[in-house]
Amino acid sequence: MDKLLITGGTPLRGEVEISGAKNAALPSLCAALLTADTVTLENVPELNDIGTTLRLLRKIGVRADRGTPGDASDSHRVRLTANHIECLEAPYELVKTMRASILVLGPLLARFGEAKVSLPGGCAIGQRPIDQHIKGLAAMGADISIEHGFVIARARKLKGARIRTDMVTVTGTENLLMAATLAQGTTVLENAAREPEIVDLAELLIKMGAQITGHGTDRIVIEGVDRLHGATHRVMPDRIEAGTFLCAVAATGGDITLRNADPKSMGATLDKLREAGLKMECGDDWIRATMTERPQAVGFRTQEYPGFATDMQAQLMALNTVADGTSIIAETIFENRYMHVQELRRLGASIDIDGHTAVVIGTPALSGAIVMATDLRASASLVIAGLVAEGETTIERIYHLDRGYERMEGKLVKLGAQIRRVVGTGAPE
Ligand SMILES: CC(=O)N[C@H]1[C@@H](OP(=O)(O)OP(=O)(O)OC[C@H]2O[C@@H](n3ccc(=O)[nH]c3=O)[C@H](O)[C@@H]2O)O[C@H](CO)[C@@H](O)[C@@H]1O
Numbered sequence: 308m309d310k311l312l313i314t315g316g317t318p319l320r321g322e323v324e325i326s327g328a329k330n331a332a333l334p335s336l337c338a339a340l341l342t343a344d345t346v347t348l349e350n351v352p353e354l355n356d357i358g359t360t361l362r363l364l365r366k367i368g369v370r371a372d373r374g375t376p377g378d379a380s381d382s383h384r385v386r387l388t389a390n391h392i393e394c395l396e397a398p399y400e401l402v403k404t405m406r407a408s409i410l411v412l413g414p415l416l417a418r419f420g421e422a423k424v425s426l427p428g429g430c431a432i433g434q435r436p437i438d439q440h441i442k443g444l445a446a447m448g449a450d451i452s453i454e455h456g457f458v459i460a461r462a463r464k465l466k467g468a469r470i471r472t473d474m475v476t477v478t479g480t481e482n483l484l485m486a487a488t489l490a491q492g493t494t495v496l497e498n499a500a501r502e503p504e505i506v507d508l509a510e511l512l513i514k515m516g517a518q519i520t521g522h523g524t525d526r527i528v529i530e531g532v533d534r535l536h537g538a539t540h541r542v543m544p545d546r547i548e549a550g551t552f553l554c555a556v557a558a559t560g561g562d563i564t565l566r567n568a569d570p571k572s573m574g575a576t577l578d579k580l581r582e583a584g585l586k587m588e589c590g591d592d593w594i595r596a597t598m599t600e601r602p603q604a605v606g607f608r609t610q611e612y613p614g615f616a617t618d619m620q621a622q623l624m625a626l627n628t629v630a631d632g633t634s635i636i637a638e639t640i641f642e643n644r645y646m647h648v649q650e651l652r653r654l655g656a657s658i659d660i661d662g663h664t665a666v667v668i669g670t671p672a673l674s675g676a677i678v679m680a681t682d683l684r685a686s687a688s689l690v691i692a693g694l695v696a697e698g699e700t701t702i703e704r705i706y707h708l709d710r711g712y713e714r715m716e717g718k719l720v721k722l723g724a725q726i727r728r729v730v731g732t733g734a735p736e
């Protein structure tokens with residue numbers, strides 16, 4: 308398994324290109340199942356999760372090609388054509404490595420009247436059930452059973468319905484939104500997620516001929532249509548990757564500019580980083596961030612968009628470990644998203660956990676150590692801590708990082724960081 312070696316203490320300086328958003332690209336790839344025509348997606352990041360999704364779609368029978376033949380610089384374009392579907396099943400081997408595989412359920416059921424998707428099961432950050440996806444599809448007339456670890460769904464034709472989910476769910480909203488585009492009649496999604504990635508998906512679906520209003524609010528209305536057609540769409544920039552680089556420069560000090568970013572989607576993160584002392588100037592698609600002093604501790608609470616994203620919690624906690632003062636953090640979305648805490652402690656951080664609250668007492672310096680990545684954003688928090696720690700930090704099990712960050716160490720090297728990957732042998736379990 309690969310590891311990262313970091314020698315901390317170098318301020319970050321220079322420009323970094325932000326990749327397309329993993330969490331917008333994943334549902335958009337699955338949306339290609341809704342039509343027999345070709346869907347072309349641009350700005351698709353090269354990540355392990357994207358590779359897994361492409362493998363899953365190909366297994367189902369989708370023709371999925373990266374890039375324009377003969378153009379090596381074009382690896383971020385993906386063309387998908389779902390005109391010869393061979394199998395309506397998402398197998399355990401692929402779903403177990405990536406929960407977002409559940410996003411094939413809504414589109415397959417809506418277009419082909421049938422789907423069999425392995426239950427994703429629990430994962431490191433929480434149990435993450437899919438009961439709301441199932442409840443919504445059942446309300447649209449699907450007959451759903453759980454057999455031998457699979458969700459088996461059938462419906463001759465989905466029917467529009469009013470669906471109020473018990474909690475705000477991002478992929479739940481996406482699954483139901485995609486299913487509703489081909490349902491008969493009107494679907495109203497209440498208590499819908501408002502994340503920018505939902506808006507990005509809705510914009511693709513509208514280009515494909517879907518009739519959707521209210522995306523970006525908690526009430527989305529979809530008028531079902533008989534068929535959708537092909538479209539070309541550019542995936543939005545990754546606001547979590549951008550936020551991670553901002554936390555890194557706030558921790559190490561320095562002066563960096565993010566290109567191809569989307570500051571409009573990053574309000575809560577930018578507010579907290581300003582409070583921590585990071586100076587920022589923003590244009591439509593860039594952010595320049597300068598840090599010349601020790602960060603100030605900032606407390607926060609994770610919430611659904613437009614609140615502070617749970618996907619940024621670990622990274623801002625890493626910043627707080629070296630800040631001046633004490634911060635109180637509340638994780639309200641996932642019940643087990645503090646696994647980075649014990650690893651940050653190995654680097655000298657002072658953090659106490661009580662239920663879903665963490666109290667971080669900032670320390671002037673961390674010291675390098677061997678640590679283990681436990682999930683995607685936990686890995687990112689360890690990279691930030693390693694960049695600021697004195698001496699050498701080794702981060703093991705970085706396959707978690709590779710799920711969601713495109714060539715992170717390469718981008719950090721361009722910013723002057725001393726970081727390198729050691730390629731290991733043996734596959735992650
Ligand atoms: C691929 C993708 O976009 N992943 C994001 C998505 O995950 P994901 O869509 O899986 O997260 P949800 O928004 O569904 O989860 C929110 C909460 O609702 C609970 N829940 C959800 C569905 C359900 O049927 N039943 C249920 O109880 C979950 O356990 C969790 O406690 O949103 C999360 C919350 O912003 C982010 O951390 C993930 O990065």
Ligand SMILES: C=C(OP(=O)(O)O)C(=O)O
Binds near residue numbers: 406407618683684711
């Ligand atoms: C938790 C995340 O992703 P996923 O939902 O794919 O596990 C994340 O992107 O931080």
